[in-house]
Amino acid sequence: MAFIKKQPEKVIEQCERKRERNCASFELQLSDPNPTARRWAARDLADCLDSSAALVAQLLREQNSSVREIILTTLTKLGDEVAVAGLVNCLRSEDAALRNEAIEAMKMLPDEVAPIMSQLLQDTDSDVRIFAVNVLESLQHEQVEEWLNEVIEHDAHVNVCATAVDLLGEVGTSYSWEALENLKARFPDEPYISFASDLALKRIRGS
């Protein structure tokens, strides 16, 4: 037989010897030229409570998607105000991939995102409001329907309302009937809004 054995711990010892291991050194390693070192630094920073600012700064300049993913995982794990603010900032990025990654990360932080959701849904940038609705798509929070109703009742931008009404077709209940009817009245010349509102109402009534 050709089975062999080697203790993984031996490899651990070799790795441990190579670098200093504290929060300050992990933050420095975030800009190491080697992506593997950057990934490990991002992973190790999960145990460093004040590391969100350094992670956010690296996230915004990081070009390697595998490093970005781990930075986002750690920011999600930390979930503090700086981390959430950093993710929100990514929604304003010109980089579509980064925006989508931030949306996915925010979906995993329902309790941390909830306090700022109303504010996000009233952002001056309609694209940011659409991304906030995207976050609601699978945010496990009891206020999701309430937030969506706020959007379709008050948002002046048709694309924001269209995104929200699509989602209400999936998550809406009888609580949204009136808001959906009002939405059609607010945008009488937008055939898509009428179509999507009727579809949502039909789904809600059928459920």
Place this chain on the structure above:
Amino acid sequence: MAPITLSHEEFLKFREFFYRKTGIQFEDSKRYFVDKRLIERIEATDSGNFRNYFITLRFETSGQELQTLTNLMTVNETYFFREEYQFKCLVSSILPEITALRKKQGPIRIWSVPSSSGEEPYSIAMYLLEYWPGINLWDVEIISSDIDTKIIAQARRGIYSDRSIQHLPKNLLEKYFHYNGEGYQICDDLRQAVEFTKVNLMKPSDVRGYREFDIIFCRNLLIYFDDLSRRQAADTFYDALNPGGFLCLGHSESMSRVSSLYQVRKFSDAVIYQKSMEAQ
């Protein structure tokens, strides 16, 4: 003395703590399962109530009680040749691809996690011996890990019930096992073929040394994790794999909603995830 009970708040407090330590999330429906095991440990440690026990659990320097409780809380149900189609894929597609592209010397490295009581890593070893001619040309290293130290000890002993061996072909049962009165014990050659180690996938210090694997089997574990823990596991496997390395998940599990780091490979026997060849 009044029987020990847990309030809903205590259950929530424990659930949050245990999740942070292990990544394992208990739904409300698991309340009975969790309460039963917690009360068992409160009694065994003479803690008297949940509050005292929880203090031990949180602040004990050795972490021994947390390990004992983790051993009780983990589900260890598996059997030989479970989801055999992936082993077929291993020998018919994955290994030929790895060996064809292999540039460096050294063994082919396989990580099977969680090991549970050893059925999966031993199945892999048997499958290679029986169905992969390359075993005569290549060295293979199989490492298998679990968070539960008790189950690792059981895996090393390699003694199995009728239920564990029910899907094994009779000729393989006869070839690799002997009945020792207690159960079917796997032969020494196979027991020595697998290295068992204790690993908590959520602890970076535990997984740091796990690198340069060609294939990882992680089947029916992610279903017990929440989204964030799945993502952490996916990230860990990424750094544990060589460029072009393969990740095999359970049939009900998918990487597509968890991580964008892997490519989907559709082989005739199974769908497997692969780290890019160009990955740095």
